[in-house]
Amino acid sequence: MGSASSRPDGPAQLEKLRAKIRDLMPAAALTAAPGTDGVQAASAPLEETGSQLHLGAGLHEFCPQDYLDTPAALAVQSGFMAQALRRAHSPAPLLWVRARNDSQDFGQPYPLGLKQWGLPPERIIFAETETLADALWAMEDGLRAGAWVMGEAGTSSRYDLTATKRLHMAAQARGGLVLVLRHHAMIGASAALTRWRLSARPSPAQDWRGATGLPGLGSPRFRAHLERVRGGPPRQFDIEWKHAAFHVLEPAPLADRPAWPHPRSKPARQRA
Amino acid sequence: MADAKALEPLMQTAPARPDADKRLLQAYARACGRWSPYVAPDPGAPGEDGILLDITGCARLFGGEDKLIEATLQASRERGLTAYAATAPSIGLAWGLARFKARQSETGWVRADTLETALTDLPVEGLRIGETAGQLRRFGLKQAGDLLALPRASLTRRFGTDLLTRLDQAAGRVEESLNPLQPVMEYRARLRFPEPLLLLDSLKQCVDETARGLCGQLEPRGLGLRRVELNLYRIDGKLILLGIGTAAPARDPAHIARLLHEKLDRAEIDIGFGIDVVELRARETAPLGGRQAGLLHTGEPDPDDLDQLTDRLVVRLGDEQVRRAGRRESHIPERAAGWRPGPALAGTALSVRETDQAPADFTPPDPDRPLLILAHPEPAQAVAEIPDGPPRSFIWRRVRHLVHRAEGPERLAPEWWRDQLSARTRDYFRVETREGRRFWLYREGLFGLETRTPNWFVHGAS
Numbered sequence: 001m002g003s004a005s006s007r008p009d010g011p012a013q014l015e016k017l018r019a020k021i022r023d024l025m026p027a028a029a030l031t032a033a034p035g036t037d038g039v040q041a042a043s044a045p046l047e048e049t050g051s052q053l054h055l056g057a058g059l060h061e062f063c064p065q066d067y068l069d070t071p072a073a074l075a076v077q078s079g080f081m082a083q084a085l086r087r088a089h090s091p092a093p094l095l096w097v098r099a100r101n102d103s104q105d106f107g108q109p110y111p112l113g114l115k116q117w118g119l120p121p122e123r124i125i126f127a128e129t130e131t132l133a134d135a136l137w138a139m140e141d142g143l144r145a146g147a148w149v150m151g152e153a154g155t156s157s158r159y160d161l162t163a164t165k166r167l168h169m170a171a172q173a174r175g176g177l178v179l180v181l182r183h184h185a186m187i188g189a190s191a192a193l194t195r196w197r198l199s200a201r202p203s204p205a206q207d208w209r210g211a212t213g214l215p216g217l218g219s220p221r222f223r224a225h226l227e228r229v230r231g232g233p234p235r236q237f238d239i240e241w242k243h244a245a246f247h248v249l250e251p252a253p254l255a256d257r258p259a260w261p262h263p264r265s266k267p268a269r270q271r272a
Numbered sequence: 273m274a275d276a277k278a279l280e281p282l283m284q285t286a287p288a289r290p291d292a293d294k295r296l297l298q299a300y301a302r303a304c305g306r307w308s309p310y311v312a313p314d315p316g317a318p319g320e321d322g323i324l325l326d327i328t329g330c331a332r333l334f335g336g337e338d339k340l341i342e343a344t345l346q347a348s349r350e351r352g353l354t355a356y357a358a359t360a361p362s363i364g365l366a367w368g369l370a371r372f373k374a375r376q377s378e379t380g381w382v383r384a385d386t387l388e389t390a391l392t393d394l395p396v397e398g399l400r401i402g403e404t405a406g407q408l409r410r411f412g413l414k415q416a417g418d419l420l421a422l423p424r425a426s427l428t429r430r431f432g433t434d435l436l437t438r439l440d441q442a443a444g445r446v447e448e449s450l451n452p453l454q455p456v457m458e459y460r461a462r463l464r465f466p467e468p469l470l471l472l473d474s475l476k477q478c479v480d481e482t483a484r485g486l487c488g489q490l491e492p493r494g495l496g497l498r499r500v501e502l503n504l505y506r507i508d509g510k511l512i513l514l515g516i517g518t519a520a521p522a523r524d525p526a527h528i529a530r531l532l533h534e535k536l537d538r539a540e541i542d543i544g545f546g547i548d549v550v551e552l553r554a555r556e557t558a559p560l561g562g563r564q565a566g567l568l569h570t571g572e573p574d575p576d577d578l579d580q581l582t583d584r585l586v587v588r589l590g591d592e593q594v595r596r597a598g599r600r601e602s603h604i605p606e607r608a609a610g611w612r613p614g615p616a617l618a619g620t621a622l623s624v625r626e627t628d629q630a631p632a633d634f635t636p637p638d639p640d641r642p643l644l645i646l647a648h649p650e651p652a653q654a655v656a657e658i659p660d661g662p663p664r665s666f667i668w669r670r671v672r673h674l675v676h677r678a679e680g681p682e683r684l685a686p687e688w689w690r691d692q693l694s695a696r697t698r699d700y701f702r703v704e705t706r707e708g709r710r711f712w713l714y715r716e717g718l719f720g721l722e723t724r725t726p727n728w729f730v731h732g733a734s
Contacts, residue, residue, distance in 0.1 A: 068671065068709055071644050071734030078643060093578055106733045107646035111597040111609040112636035113732070117643060121597035121634040126611045127585050128593045138585055145581035200708035202676060211662035214678040217640075217704050220734075 082118030368398025468546020496521025496560030
């Protein structure tokens with residue numbers, strides 16, 4: 001009965017709510033896509049220029065395929081962050097947040113190694129928290145202050161839809177990037193723009209710089225399963241970290257082939 | 273003791289605990305900070321402990337010297353202490369009056385308005401001269417006035433220079449200063465309430481208010497806060513002390529207040545019966561000039577925002593948990609670079625601020641370094657084709673990895689000027705497994721020279 005009587009001012013109420021939402025939403029998200037419901041991202045979640053990949057502002061997640069792939073996933077996460085920082089010419093500092101006791105099995109980030117991946121160690125604020133709740137707070141606070149954030153979700157269930165939405169909106173409001181490393185076995189709802197499931201792939205052999213009896217290491221390669229892209233279909237491809245950027249590799253039979261043409265007699269013969 | 277018990281069977285005894293007495297005296301002296309910023313504990317013989325307060329300029333705030341003394345004595349008695357007090361123009365005189373004159377007065381306190389008359393009547397024991405007082409009494413010198421009448425030269429000859437020094441100190445002829453318990457801070461803001469505060473919210477309001485006051489004092493002088501101390505005086509004479517630091521000089525009251533609020537929330541303080549004095553003191557200040565705001569809005573993060581972010585992180589997560597990258601001149605990987613808390617933060621401002629420190633160079637040495645490094649290298653069982661060669665396979669954490677690519681060795685010798693003789697040379701290899709996973713391993717010890725059975729360790733990944 002009560003609902004029936006309040007129905008006449010329904011539209012007015014709706015308009016009021018819309019105005020409220022408009023106040024809450026970051027300006028960029030609203031101006032970007034008129035005509036849609038106003039929640040669409042300002043930039044594409046994932047841009048491809050040539051064979052290069054770039055992440056759009058907001059939250060992105062990186063998930064190892066397997067427990068042992070955790071360092072590989074972290075490498076991809078670092079690579080993408082370095083690439084984005086360089087591309088944006090952003091002097092933003094980097095806030096690196098880790099919750100203690102969560103997926104630190106492979107050790108701590110090593111400043112010299114980070115530098116090699118193109119992340120400037122002198123701009124990193126490294127924060128270690130007791131709980132994931134603190135970590136989420138630190139990440140969000142960092143984003144609001146204009147820092148870009150590298151985070152870890154760990155195994156806690158607190159990293160849920162609400163938490164990810166908050167992170168995503170905080171990042172978008174200032175055009176920042178928050179990349180989160182997720183645990184390989186934890187899959188829950190998330191508001192991330194993209195989610196990558198990553199495993200290491202053998203790098204091309206470098207015969208000229210190996211150790212005794214073994215070829216050297218080429219540029220790192222990863223099998224990337226793009227499990228989730230907002231507004232796009234999931235995909236799977238191999239990526240390579242080369243010249244300080246991620247490149248999509250062509251499917252194996254097309255790359256790595258001999259310089260002379262393949263004898264393609266089989267299909268032709270069938271047609272005849 | 274037995275005789276005493278025989279005389280008075282109800283007598284209770286307890287062992288003396290000088291350490292506990294000392295602690296109590298310290299704590300109470302701290303709490304006396306509510307009367308005056310200059311407070312010093314003055315430990316004496318058992319049962320003779322004292323606290324010195326410099327009340328110059330303070331009395332007015334409490335309605336005159338008499339009221340101030342009454343209030344201090346009242347507070348002491350409420351804590352169950354027997355206390356006597358005296359005010360005097362010199363420390364020596366006050367010491368003597370409080371111990372030897374105040375006891376006889378009805379109110380438990382005396383006040384020396386003029387130095388001469390008070391000093392003349394002071395018993396010689398009140399001169400802080402210990403056993404010399406007994407000797408003086410044997411000569412019939414019972415009061416300080418008797419001494420003043422004698423020629424100084426003869427006094428020195430008989431009783432040493434100490435007597436004259438003490439006499440002069442009491443007479444105010446030789447300067448004596450008290451050594452305050454807490455460093456005296458030039459800038460402070462305090463609020464006093466007739467009724468104690470009981471709610472955390474009202475405390476926070478006081479913090480806002482005092483932060484505004486303190487920042488207002490600093491602004492005309494071009495100073496910013498580096499360390500701030502919040503003193504909460506509990507009504508039952510306890511002092512709660514909270515401190516915060518900032519990454520860069522700060523003068524924004526809202527920021528300071530926010531940090532303190534966070535600290536108040538985290539510290540889980542025991543308000544007890546309430547807090548009646550809230551004091552905010554600038555423990556450390558640094559010059560903070562005006563800053564030129566950018567003409568163009570470039571969307572770059574404001575350095576103030578970032579410093580404030582660091583402060584918030586430090587207050588919430590703790591000093592040790594917020595770190596910056598540090599670099600040391602060393603070849604040993606775990607020593608060469610790492611994350612350093614605290615002091616590293618202070619020197620290296622985040623972005624455009626100028627620092628006198630040269631920025632650390634994080635360019636890695638020529639061979640690659642891994643992304644992740646283990647705090648302690650972990651042993652692995654490795655199989656190598658030749659003793660000096662890279663591993664062909666290794667077992668680490670019960671998982672077997674087949675090595676398909678490898679680079680190395682990179683030979684790192686121990687730093688002989690630092691390590692013990694047992695430290696051994698490490699040969700580092702960067703390897704990639706069949707699956708493409710990358711590890712950083714080393715073989716410890718030069719084969720044939722330092723060891724016969726080389727040990728392998730995993731030190732990093734990817």
